[in-house]
Amino acid sequence: MPLDFNEIRQLLATIAQTDISEVNLKSENFELTVRKGVQFVNQAVPQVTTLPPANVGVSSPDVSLSASDASNGGQGNAVAPAKDSKFVEIYSPMVGTFYRAPAPGESAFVEVGDRIRKSDTVCIIEAMKLMNEIEAELSGQVMEILVENGSSVEYGQALMRINPD
Secondary structure, eight states, rough: OOHHHHHHHHOOOOOSSSSEEEEEEEETTEEEEEEEOOOOOSOOSSOOOSSEEEEEEEEOOOOEEEOOOOOOOOTTOOOEEEETSSSSEEEEESSSSSSSSSSTTTTOOOOTTEEEEETTTEEEEHHHHEEEEOSSSSOEEEEEOOOOOOOOOOOOEEEEEEEEO
């Protein structure tokens, strides 16, 4: 059965919301592998990093599904203490483009000095034409914003530093 781009995107979004750590889709002329929390180097199949965090290699359409459900070893954390500081860094859960505001010309989600609460949206990362809201996983005060608006970010890159409550 052929899959179109929107179906693949929907599948990735669904997988990102589960504890599934690996999914393999295979047929005669199609292979798709999604692994959460894994970085690849020198793969034979092109890799595209997408939803929090998934690496994908795509060949062509037609599908059969097998999925393995395993713990990701806590690698889904988007917040960690900054080195040599009481501040906590919020990290990018994906590769994409960093945006401080919901749309051009609108106010930024947060500014340096703002107080945030757990689950407040602090920025957007655009990946594959999807706007992914990044939420704070702690309450505190924004001390630094480390990325310029509209710049590319990598998986695991520090986005901002928070002084936790």
